[in-house]
Amino acid sequence: MNSTSVADGSFISRLKLFMALSRTPHGLLDMATPALGALLYLGGMPSGQIIALGLLTAFAGYTAVYALNDVVDYRSDMEKFRECGLPCSNTDLDAVYARHPLAQGLLSLREGILWTVAWAAVALIGAYALNPVCALIFFLGCLAEAVYCLMLRVSYLRTLVSGCVKTVGGVAAVFAVASHPSFTFVFFLFLWLFFWEIGGQNVPNDWCDADEDRALQAETIPVRFGTRGAAIIILVSLVLAVLLSLVLFFVTPARLNPAFYFSGSLLAGIFLLLVPAYRLYASKDPALASTLFNRASTYPPVMLFIVLLGSYL
Numbered sequence: 001m002n003s004t005s006v007a008d009g010s011f012i013s014r015l016k017l018f019m020a021l022s023r024t025p026h027g028l029l030d031m032a033t034p035a036l037g038a039l040l041y042l043g044g045m046p047s048g049q050i051i052a053l054g055l056l057t058a059f060a061g062y063t064a065v066y067a068l069n070d071v072v073d074y075r076s077d078m079e080k081f082r083e084c085g086l087p088c089s090n091t092d093l094d095a096v097y098a099r100h101p102l103a104q105g106l107l108s109l110r111e112g113i114l115w116t117v118a119w120a121a122v123a124l125i126g127a128y129a130l131n132p133v134c135a136l137i138f139f140l141g142c143l144a145e146a147v148y149c150l151m152l153r154v155s156y157l158r159t160l161v162s163g164c165v166k167t168v169g170g171v172a173a174v175f176a177v178a179s180h181p182s183f184t185f186v187f188f189l190f191l192w193l194f195f196w197e198i199g200g201q202n203v204p205n206d207w208c209d210a211d212e213d214r215a216l217q218a219e220t221i222p223v224r225f226g227t228r229g230a231a232i233i234i235l236v237s238l239v240l241a242v243l244l245s246l247v248l249f250f251v252t253p254a255r256l257n258p259a260f261y262f263s264g265s266l267l268a269g270i271f272l273l274l275v276p277a278y279r280l281y282a283s284k285d286p287a288l289a290s291t292l293f294n295r296a297s298t299y300p301p302v303m304l305f306i307v308l309l310g311s312y313l
Contacts, residue, residue, distance in 0.1 A: 017106050018115055020098040021070055027062035032300040033166075034058045034173030037189055039307050041174045041181060043254025050130065054176055057126030058169060061138055064120035065145050065165070070102050071112045072149035077103035080212045130176040137175065141168035153217055156224040159202050166197035185251045192244040199237025200273055200296025203230055204280070207289035231281040234292070238277050242269030245303070256310040264306035272299045 019025075034054065038046060045051065070077065081103045101107045120142065127134035144165045151158035167190045174181045174189065206213065206220040207230055213223050222230040245265040249256060276292040 017098060017101045018111075020101045021067045021107060021112055021115060022063040022119070023066040024063065026297055027059070027066055029297050029301055030062050030166075030169065031055070031058045032304040033193065034169040034176075036300055036304045036307060037170035037173040038177045039304065039311065040189065040248065040252045040254055041185060042177055043252070043256070043311050046177050050177060053126055053130060054173065057123055057130060057134075058173075060119045060123035060126060061141075061169065064116055064123050065142060065168075067112060067116040067119065068142060068145050069149055070100055071109070071116050072146050073100075073152070074102050074109055074112070076149075076152055076216065076218075080209075080216055083212070083215055127172065127176075130172075131179065133175045134172040137168055137172040141165050141172075144168075151219070153219060156219045156221050158219065159198055159206070159221055162202040163194040163198045166201065167193040182251070182253065185248075185253065188244060188248055188251050192241055192248060195237045195241040195244065196273070196296065196299060199234045199241060199277065200299065201293060203234050203237070204289040204293040204296070206230075207280075208286055208293070210286070227284040231277075231284065234277050235274075235281055238269075238273040238296075242266070242273060245269060254307070254311055256307065261306065261310040264310065265303070268299060268302045268306060272296060272302060 035058075038050075038054070046054070077100045081100065098104065098106060102109060102112045123138055124135055127138045141164075144161050148158050148161040148165060151161065170189055170193050171186060174186055203221045207222045207227070210220070210222040210227075213220050221233055225233065242265070245268075246262060249258065249261055249265075272295045273292075276288065276295050280288040280292050
């Protein structure tokens with residue numbers, strides 16, 4: 001669906017623009033990450049109250065953080081749109097409704113700020129109700145997201161900040177179900193999500209925008225290291241992510257069926273991460289960067305399904 005199809009004044013069309021601002025289709029997939037973190041720690045379902053509050057908080061949190069990205073990047077996105085247009089928008093999961101609706105003038109900056117603040121407030125209240133530590137983690141995640149955006153022309157190391165931001169949901173969920181979780185488990189969960197984000201999300205997404213980023217003198221991994229360097233970073237990061245998914249079996253308090261978990265984790269990692277990453281490495285085709293991004297976005301829900309089944313087999 002293109003931008004003009006959601007630019008009329010109907011309620012549904014306006015709602016789609018706000019969903020585009022928050023990248024809701026992607027956010028819904030990301031909601032599997034906190035569920036995955038909680039399930040990996042507990043080895044079973046938490047109480048109904050925690051599930052309900054956790055779902056609301058996770059939805060509000062991802063809705064706010066994705067919108068925050070476009071609010072902080074408002075001026076640079078406008079400049080990019082004016083100078084270069086919005087390539088990759090036809091295949092990118094983040095452009096299901098419209099790509100960067102603020103930059104295109106489909107929503108006003110005031111509307112974007114109000115939307116972001118409202119959902120951030122809901123997320124903060126929900127996180128505090130689950131555990132005050134969760135609220136602190138969410139606040140730090142929002143701060144890190146703003147820093148990430150502001151580093152666009154400063155350093156390619158911003159990708160490390162992005163890696164940290166994507167761990168927030170999973171790590172916070174562990175504290176939502178355990179007051180004093182195992183440090184070892186939280187550490188390896190953090191690393192797993194960190195390398196998945198860098199190799200499967202951040203660098204492929206920046207690869208898609210590499211030409212525009214060069215024109216804007218932005219600092220990203222593909223701009224700094226070229227397609228070959230970016231492809232190597234992607235492959236190494238995703239190999240580490242797959243290996244860390246196996247290490248988690250040995251540090252999780254949950255009792256998982258070993259044969260099912262190891263086979264499921266390997267298959268998910270190979271087909272959703274490593275195969276599309278290798279194809280990108282071999283071809284250097286920007287379209288395959290978008291393919292990798294989309295496939296990697298489904299990795300948390302698939303891993304959630306594997307852990308859920310593995311907990312009861």
